[in-house]
Amino acid sequence: DAKTTQPPSMDCAEGRAANLPCNHSTISGNEYVYWYRQIHSQGPQYIIHGLKNNETNEMASLIITEDRKSSTLILPHATLRDTAVYYCIVRVLPNKLIFGTGTLLAVQP
Amino acid sequence: ETGVTQTPRHLVMGMTNKKSLKCEQHLGHNAMYWYKQSAKKPLELMFVYSLEERVENNSVPSRFSPECPNSSHLFLHLHTLQPEDSALYLCASSQATVTYNEQFFGPGTRLTVL
Numbered sequence: 121d122a123k124t125t126q127p128p129s130m131d132c133a134e135g136r137a138a139n140l141p142c143n144h145s146t147i148s149g150n151e152y153v154y155w156y157r158q159i160h161s162q163g164p165q166y167i168i169h170g171l172k173n174n175e176t177n178e179m180a181s182l183i184i185t186e187d188r189k190s191s192t193l194i195l196p197h198a199t200l201r202d203t204a205v206y207y208c209i210v211r212v213l214p215n216k217l218i219f220g221t222g223t224l225l226a227v228q229p
Numbered sequence: 230e231t232g233v234t235q236t237p238r239h240l241v242m243g244m245t246n247k248k249s250l251k252c253e254q255h256l257g258h259n260a261m262y263w264y265k266q267s268a269k270k271p272l273e274l275m276f277v278y279s280l281e282e283r284v285e286n287n288s289v290p291s292r293f294s295p296e297c298p299n300s301s302h303l304f305l306h307l308h309t310l311q312p313e314d315s316a317l318y319l320c321a322s323s324q325a326t327v328t329y330n331e332q333f334f335g336p337g338t339r340l341t342v343l
């Protein structure tokens with residue numbers, strides 16, 4: 121079973137920041153948080169991952185709370201092409217990602 | 230383009246047919262995966278191969294038979310499938326490490342079983 125809880129859907133205006141929350145209250149100390157997204161009818165795409173510290177790359181920023189029980193993925197300037205299902209995943213075992221139902225982010229023009 | 234290709238992209242088969250799905254990765258990875266994604270359900274991990282050996286089999290019915298002849302190729306052989314096996318089948322690859330697991334996914338094969 122997935123160890124994460126995400127809202128089923130969110131809306132965001134184009135050009136604004138999209139903040140996608142994720143709860144992972146049972147996360148263990150050595151478990152990473154991964155974010156993937158899946159655009160309709162395509163394979164999932166890796167976005168970012170982190171353990172304790174906040175992380176940023178060219179796609180997004182990941183903010184992990186100090187107690188590690190929740191995190192937020194931030195898309196700083198959402199575009200219509202960012203409309204997708206976003207998955208927050210706590211990696212349980214090496215080489216094994218357990219996907220939940222994710223959050224459908226709809227970017228509105 | 231992720232470096233992972235899958236063929237065919239679409240497949241329609243009858244319940245008595247035998248077919249195979251093919252996945253190829255051009256990333257130099259040593260772990261490969263098959264996932265199943267049914268309508269409105271999360272991705273389900275079916276098989277994991279690491280260094281060409283099967284390390285995970287999530288209780289998948291025997292009508293699905295994986296084959297990994299080398300680290301770049303992965304097959305899923307299908308026989309006597311059921312209509313409920315209709316789904317998007319996704320292949321992925323990664324480096325097999327303990328601490329890091331960025332998986333690269335192919336575009337998937339959309340399978341319809343009649």
